[in-house]
Amino acid sequence: MTGFGDDLRRERESRNVSLEQICEQTKIGKRHLIALEAENFKAMPGGVFNKGILRAYLQHLGLQEAPWMERFLAAYRASDVAPTEDENWLAFSTAAHGAAVPIQKRRLRWIGAFVFLLLLVAVGLVVWHYLDY
Numbered sequence: 001m002t003g004f005g006d007d008l009r010r011e012r013e014s015r016n017v018s019l020e021q022i023c024e025q026t027k028i029g030k031r032h033l034i035a036l037e038a039e040n041f042k043a044m045p046g047g048v049f050n051k052g053i054l055r056a057y058l059q060h061l062g063l064q065e066a067p068w069m070e071r072f073l074a075a076y077r078a079s080d081v082a083p084t085e086d087e088n089w090l091a092f093s094t095a096a097h098g099a100a101v102p103i104q105k106r107r108l109r110w111i112g113a114f115v116f117l118l119l120l121v122a123v124g125l126v127v128w129h130y131l132d133y
Contacts, residue, residue: 004075005039008057008068012037015061026056033057049110050076 002010012022023030032053035043044050054072065079 002069003039004090005037011039012061017061022057022060025060026058028053039075039079041079043074068122 019033020029032044035071036053054069055065058068
């Protein structure tokens with residue numbers, strides 16, 4: 001079985017897409033794309049930035065994100081490059097992405113924002129009234 005990076009490069013080449021085209025469309029540096037395909041994780045920025053780079057790469061090629069992200073994370077962890085800090089960021093980003101705010105809290109936030117806006121308008125009207133005289 002070939003590695004994650006080799007398969008990723010083959011997918012890109014099978015679509016006749018150059019690294020320069022991906023760089024131009026995604027605004028990701030070529031050195032990071034080369035590092036991704038070479039599985040040179042030390043040359044990548046680390047943390048959630050790595051997932052963002054991969055996500056943009058996959059979207060540009062029209063590849064499904066979930067299976068490639070799983071393969072990336074497995075290769076990244078197996079490389080012994082991912083320090084504990086990166087693991088914490090990966091865990092945080094996964095948890096934050098799936099976390100849902102209960103509807104009661106969302107309603108309270110909107111009510112609070114609405115009340116604040118009403119107070120702001122009321123204070124503005126009072127100030128405008130006194131400045132008008």
